[in-house]
Every structure is written in C-alpha cells, then in structure tokens.
Amino acid sequence: MAVSKEFIGDEPVAIKPYRTYGAGRSQITIFHGDSLELMPTLNANSVDVVVTSPPYNIGINYTVHRDNLPRPDYMEWMSHFGSIVSDVLRKDGSFFLNVGGTPEDPWLPWDVARAVSGELSLQNVIHWVKSISVDDVASDGSSTVLSAGHFKPISSRRFLNDCHEYIFHFTHDGRIPIDKLAVGVPYKDKSNIGRWKSVSSDLRDRGNLWFIPYETIRSKQQRPHPATFPVRLPEMCILLHGVREGMAVVDPFMGIGSTALACARLGVSFTGYDIDSSYLEESCSRLENYFSGRESKPEQM
C-alpha cells in the first residue's frame, strides 16, 4: 500500500490528507496540493496502477491551474511528472496516461507521451472513442448507419470532428502480462468457441479501440469541471492491468474523482491529488453519494 509522508530532517512525517474514506477493501485517500511535490513522498516501487489525465495545455478554463504554459515549459513539466511516476510505479505496474489533441495540434498527445516516457516502455496504445458511426449491412445487402456516443460539432471547413483521445499504457519493461478478458467482449460468431484451442469461453480480446461515451450534459450548471473522463475509462484501465488484493491505484490529477469512483466500484485502494479544492469537494460528494448508495448505476458499455 502506498503511504504518503514528508520528511523533517531524515524523519518521515505523515502529510494530512484532505479527506479519507474506508469502505471494505477500498481505502480512498485524497490530498489537496501539487502532485509533483506530493507524489515523491510515496514509497518507491509501491503503486500498482497510475491512471490519469493531466492538463493538456490547450487553454482549458480551470479555476486554479493555468493551462497555457509555453510549450517547452509544459513538456519539461510533463517529463518531470513522468520521472516521478516511474519512481513510484511497481516494477510490474501500469501507467495509463489519457491525452487528447486538438485539430490544430494533432501531435500534442504524442509529444506528451514522448516527454512523459523517460525510461518507461510504451506497451499499448489505446484509442478512447467518444463517438462512432458504423455502416451496418443486413443479410439482404441493405445498409443502415448506426451512430453512437457523444458528438460535439465543430464548424470547420478543414478538420474532421475529433472523436477520440489516446490512452498510452506505459510499463517499466513493456512485457507486463495484462488481463485482456477482464475487459473482453462476447464473440459475435459463437462458432469461434471450441474452434480454437486457446478459446474456452465466450469472451475475446476487445482490442485497442474503446468506445466509452460521456454522459450527456445538457446545461453548464451540470458541469462542475471542464475536462473529465467517464468513470468507465479508469475502471477499464484498472481491470486491464488486473485487479489484485491490496493493490494501490493513484491519480495525480484527479479532478472530480472519476478514478476514485472507479476504485470504489472495484474495491481497490486509491490515492489522488488535485490543486483545486472545489474539484476535490465535488469528488467527495460523488464518493459519498456512491457509498451511501445514492449514485446511479455505473455507465454501461
């Protein structure tokens, strides 16, 4: 279990968390402050999974963080962040980094991934698909277009609508076994079961395109944070890494606590940080709603 501590001389002293929740096997610990200062106080080689979405430096209107650093400064900040993650991540741990681009700046996610990577290996690249349209062809040859997910129109004559973001999966050596079937999907053609020696159940690898829609927000009042991911996203990352007894998950940029909620649902322990106490307050009320049974059912795939 990751323990947060600071030092007076050589003596470790506990840092006071902003809030803690203990429910069964899931210990949730939330810190208010700069994660790049606080995370190094975690024990080295102690964290099973880091799953997070950092600020993308694209001018998002956060209340505390200023999202418009000069590009080299931002990349240096991300690089420093990556080295801190690398230190605290267990040798068999996983680091899932969600980053999106903009139509004008499509290299941004890859630049961030490069800056963060340091000594880490890029083991998988997952695409978080927010909206998708597929041509569904019936047996009589007729076709229908099926569209699903959150669609935010852009009025551009140059750019297609950007319907996805990246989830970069880093590990120390690029060879960490993952639990693919924990996020598996049933076979469409059931004759696959039994045809292949390796297939014993009606579940196959989902692949690296993950369709995870947002819950639709209809008014600004319903949006307590300008850049969240759905709870299902960190939940799938943790499941893919593999859930084990006593595991520790960290989100260094926790916002309104989507990763904390995923951990509560999965019964695993969580440590999170944010510099903005208003977002942390929202995290706490989401967690309290969840623990008191007032939170609605998890979003389904």
Ligand SMILES: C[S@@+](CC[C@H](N)C(=O)[O-])C[C@H]1O[C@@H](n2cnc3c(N)ncnc32)[C@H](O)[C@@H]1O
């Ligand atoms: C993209 S948002 C994360 C949203 C989160 N995934 C969610 O679903 O709510 C990035 C967050 O990083 C926080 N942040 C920015 N700089 C930080 C820092 N140095 N330490 C901790 N949090 C920071 C911002 O306040 C913001 O809430």
